[in-house]
């Protein structure tokens with residue numbers, strides 16, 4: 001097993017988009033009440049007194065949509081300033097990024113992943129569940145702003161959905177040719193939304209790679225990220241292509257992460273609901289942080305077993321109760 005030193009922190013479970021694979025239309029999403037979100041101070045207490053002492057040094061801010069969390073720049077600044085922080089990154093839909101990119105950079109954020117599922121405004125709006133004036137351009141402006149400000153690496157996340165955006169794989173891959181952008185193709189994962197696309201929900205990464213190979217050729221990249229992506233490069237391209245293949249391959253042996261939800265649940269594996277710990281309630285009831293550290297250490301020891309054994313059934317109820325946006329993707 002890898003060392004587990006990477007914590008994905010959801011800052012808020014709400015989002016200004018409703019992507020059809022993440023918050024399917026018609027699903028009744030229950031958001032955490034404002035008073036149940038970890039406060040800025042509670043989050044820092046958990047990082048300083050629980051997560052850092054047990055070995056976490058790399059943090060990613062996500063959501064929901066992290067940029068709608070009030071005070072997000074202050075949270076970035078506080079985490080970036082910790083001497084133990086070796087890496088701080090963010091995953092965002094980019095809609096509010098054009099105005100915030102410089103402030104985030106100045107606060108110490110250096111790495112950013114932006115979700116961009118389509119280059120066609122109409123398809124894009126369909127995926128993000130938006131009617132009315134297209135939101136594509138604003139997201140594109142956010143990406144350009146992040147690039148200008150100097151975020152490096154700048155990664156674009158694409159969830160490939162058959163019949164919706166799979167015809168754009170080559171166009172999206174081509175974004176890596178002239179710019180140092182890293183495009184990552186993600187297999188759709190049926191979590192909290194199993195029936196969404198029936199049995200045609202995802203396309204195996206190898207199929208996408210073959211399309212790209214046929215067009216330009218593809219060399220295995222020299223960049224081995226910290227995460228689950230297999231990284232390749234079109235010969236001569238400035239950027240890379242990553243493939244996150246959680247459906248067609250098992251990369252549990254490389255898993256180095258846990259997830260903290262906006263309401264303070266620590267989840268040892270994306271697919272595991274049963275072993276979560278409610279750190280917020282414990283903290284608010286006055287449980288000493290030394291005790292929370294011990295609980296998290298125990299969960300770290302159990303993680304290898306949780307990853308493999310409970311991969312297909314990480315919930316006793318048979319269905320996950322939280323979607324990706326609620327867990328913190």
Ligand code: SAM
Nearest residue numbers: 022063064065091092093115157188189324329
């Ligand atoms: N709002 C931010 C965003 O759009 O990037 C951060 C949260 S979002 C949950 C994080 C990432 O999870 C996005 O790249 C999204 O495409 C991905 N994602 C969400 N639901 C997914 C699913 N069911 N399968 C695979 N990836 C998913």
